[in-house]
Amino acid sequence: MVTIFGKPLLLLYGQLTLGLINGAFYALLSLGLAVIFGLLNVINFAHGALFMLGAFVTWGLLQYLDIGYWPALVIAPIIVGAFGVVLERLLIKRLHGLDHLYGLLLTFGCALVIEGLMRNQFGSSGVPYAIPSALQGALHLGFMVLPLYRAWVVIAAAAMCLVTWLVIDKTRLGATLRAATENAPLVQAFGVNVPRLVTLTYGAGVGLAAFAGVLAAPMNSVNPNMGSNLIIVVFATVVIGGMGSILGSIVTGFGLGIIEGLTKVYYPEGSATVVFVVMVIVLLVRPAGLFGRAA
Amino acid sequence: MTFGFTRAQAVALVAMLALIVVAPGVLYPVFLMKVLCFGLFAGAFNLLIGYVGLLSLGHAAYFGMGSYIAAWTAKYWGFSAELAILTGGVVGAAIGLVFGWLAIRRQGIYFAMITLALSQMIYFFALQAPFTGGEDGIQQVPRAPLFGLIPLEDDMTLYWVVAAIFLLGFLAIHRIVHSPFGQVLKAIRENEPRAISLGYRVDDYKLLAFVLSAFIAAIAGATKSQVFGIATLTDVHWEMSGEVVLMTLLGGIGTIFGPVMGALVFGSLETYLAQFGDWVTVTQGAIFILCVLAFRRGIIGEIGARLRLVL
Numbered sequence: 001m002v003t004i005f006g007k008p009l010l011l012l013y014g015q016l017t018l019g020l021i022n023g024a025f026y027a028l029l030s031l032g033l034a035v036i037f038g039l040l041n042v043i044n045f046a047h048g049a050l051f052m053l054g055a056f057v058t059w060g061l062l063q064y065l066d067i068g069y070w071p072a073l074v075i076a077p078i079i080v081g082a083f084g085v086v087l088e089r090l091l092i093k094r095l096h097g098l099d100h101l102y103g104l105l106l107t108f109g110c111a112l113v114i115e116g117l118m119r120n121q122f123g124s125s126g127v128p129y130a131i132p133s134a135l136q137g138a139l140h141l142g143f144m145v146l147p148l149y150r151a152w153v154v155i156a157a158a159a160m161c162l163v164t165w166l167v168i169d170k171t172r173l174g175a176t177l178r179a180a181t182e183n184a185p186l187v188q189a190f191g192v193n194v195p196r197l198v199t200l201t202y203g204a205g206v207g208l209a210a211f212a213g214v215l216a217a218p219m220n221s222v223n224p225n226m227g228s229n230l231i232i233v234v235f236a237t238v239v240i241g242g243m244g245s246i247l248g249s250i251v252t253g254f255g256l257g258i259i260e261g262l263t264k265v266y267y268p269e270g271s272a273t274v275v276f277v278v279m280v281i282v283l284l285v286r287p288a289g290l291f292g293r294a295a
Numbered sequence: 296m297t298f299g300f301t302r303a304q305a306v307a308l309v310a311m312l313a314l315i316v317v318a319p320g321v322l323y324p325v326f327l328m329k330v331l332c333f334g335l336f337a338g339a340f341n342l343l344i345g346y347v348g349l350l351s352l353g354h355a356a357y358f359g360m361g362s363y364i365a366a367w368t369a370k371y372w373g374f375s376a377e378l379a380i381l382t383g384g385v386v387g388a389a390i391g392l393v394f395g396w397l398a399i400r401r402q403g404i405y406f407a408m409i410t411l412a413l414s415q416m417i418y419f420f421a422l423q424a425p426f427t428g429g430e431d432g433i434q435q436v437p438r439a440p441l442f443g444l445i446p447l448e449d450d451m452t453l454y455w456v457v458a459a460i461f462l463l464g465f466l467a468i469h470r471i472v473h474s475p476f477g478q479v480l481k482a483i484r485e486n487e488p489r490a491i492s493l494g495y496r497v498d499d500y501k502l503l504a505f506v507l508s509a510f511i512a513a514i515a516g517a518t519k520s521q522v523f524g525i526a527t528l529t530d531v532h533w534e535m536s537g538e539v540v541l542m543t544l545l546g547g548i549g550t551i552f553g554p555v556m557g558a559l560v561f562g563s564l565e566t567y568l569a570q571f572g573d574w575v576t577v578t579q580g581a582i583f584i585l586c587v588l589a590f591r592r593g594i595i596g597e598i599g600a601r602l603r604l605v606l
Binding site for chain 1: 397400401403404405408409411413415419420533537540573575576577579580582583584586587588591
């Protein structure tokens with residue numbers, strides 16, 4: 001058996017793939033957090049709960065409406081995004097001009113309500129969701145066996161990250177968004193409807209989380225707690241990467257996923273905490289974050 | 296008034312003392328002890344959010360580790376009650392020193408996220424470390440005798456000890472807030488750049504406030520483990536960090552009596568709703584939303600504002 005540093009190569013490849021998948025989720029979620037924070041100055045604590053809602057909507061679409069995985073990939077983010085729009089209009093908007101911390105506490109409350117309601121409805125163990133038939137099976141790559149669905153998650157998430165980056169960095173809409181992040185009153189003075197832009201940005205950020213939720217649905221069971229554990233790691237990702245740069249968020253997300261995967265191979269006990277350890281090291285060496293601008 | 300209490304605060308203090316004395320005649324002492332522990336915990340948290348403007352989302356780490364250490368030393372090393380609780384407090388303060396030192400490198404929202412992430416480390420440590428008992432926690436912790444002499448098995452005897460610990464902590468927090476040190480903390484809350492330009496080493500002040508807060512939070516957790524004879528993962532979980540925020544917000548951030556009131560309301564709510572399962576979480580979330588949108592001063596803060604008093 002081929003080994004590297006005393007560990008079987010197959011184990012290493014397997015954990016690296018899983019690490020990439022986790023990294024893809026970190027990247028997608030921290031991307032949404034960064035976009036929302038840029039414009040709204042709100043850290044969206046409900047992001048994990050909305051990710052979980054994305055997975056449950058996917059499950060519900062199949063269960064009640066017989067709509068499968070592929071349409072859900074589009075429909076679920078739209079439904080959850082619309083829910084986000086309502087949330088922003090009804091609640092978050094009212095905090096305009098207050099301390100950032102209130103936004104964090106409000107969305108924390110939203111997360112508790114959403115998760116509590118889902119736990120009441122579905123219990124803590126959750127519901128299963130089957131891998132779509134086209135993505136069942138595995139690729140035999142010669143050096144490893146790669147389950148098709150895992151490969152798809154990494155590719156789809158990476159593509160979505162790329163699209164988000166292109167939209168923000170290369171389009172006119174993205175330019176307006178960046179301008180509003182820098183100086184909202186000035187952009188408003190140019191005739192852009194900033195409140196609408198804010199609402200749509202929140203909806204889009206939430207939609208990204210829901211997209212990640214759809215991708216996550218067939219991975220393990222769809223359960224009400226899948227978001228709350230993830231969101232804390234995503235917060236650490238955001239602290240490590242800083243929220244100033246879109247590409248920075250993507251690189252940090254995937255990088256941390258890989259580090260986590262490697263830790264699972266070489267020191268399994270540390271895999272739950274390694275991201276936090278990286279955060280501590282970054283705070284010591286570069287307090288502003290890897291891609292952050294000094295405040 | 297003496298000891299930094301205004302007339303209104305002195306009246307409120309007397310009322311609170313009277314309640315502490317009368318309440319066990321009406322209510323279940325164990326419930327009251329829980330409220331007192333939570334009140335002290337929320338007061339420690341309020342020291343940071345209310346008087347330095349720092350939102351810590353990881354206070355469960357100090358509360359929970361205080362609880363574990365006190366339970367462990369009382370059960371396996373035969374520590375007496377006061378020694379076990381004090382050891383818990385010191386360990387909590389030590390963790391607070393390291394975490395605070397790391398977290399104050401960033402401000403505002405980042406500070407909150409860092410404290411949350413660091414406390415999650417403590418949670419995983421408690422889950423995996425051999426001495427904490429993992430999912431089971433440390434169970435059947437004996438109620439150690441006070442000073443090795445006075446047995447505390449009786450609920451009422453223990454109640455007076457817990458009430459004394461609570462009062463000591465409460466007065467300590469009040470004293471810290473009204474000391475010259477506390478005035479600098481408030482200056483940092485109001486305008487940090489100005490405090491820096493006046494020559495204060497802001498980071499030193501923040502760190503000391505953080506350590507004090509962690510110490511008192513750990514004392515509260517340690518006392519709770521002596522009351523219930525158990526230390527579990529619940530005490531270190533992030534939900535506990537959220538609950539202490541809720542108690543303080545509900546009672547009134549930046550008021551001296553608010554956290555205690557918040558703990559009383561929260562404790563009653565939790566006990567009443569316990570039969571409804573996850574509706575507790577939903578209710579907590581709804582209260583969060585309501586408080587943030589319409590009731591930011593909290594109960595005591597609102598009463599104080601109506602009566603134009605500082606409470």
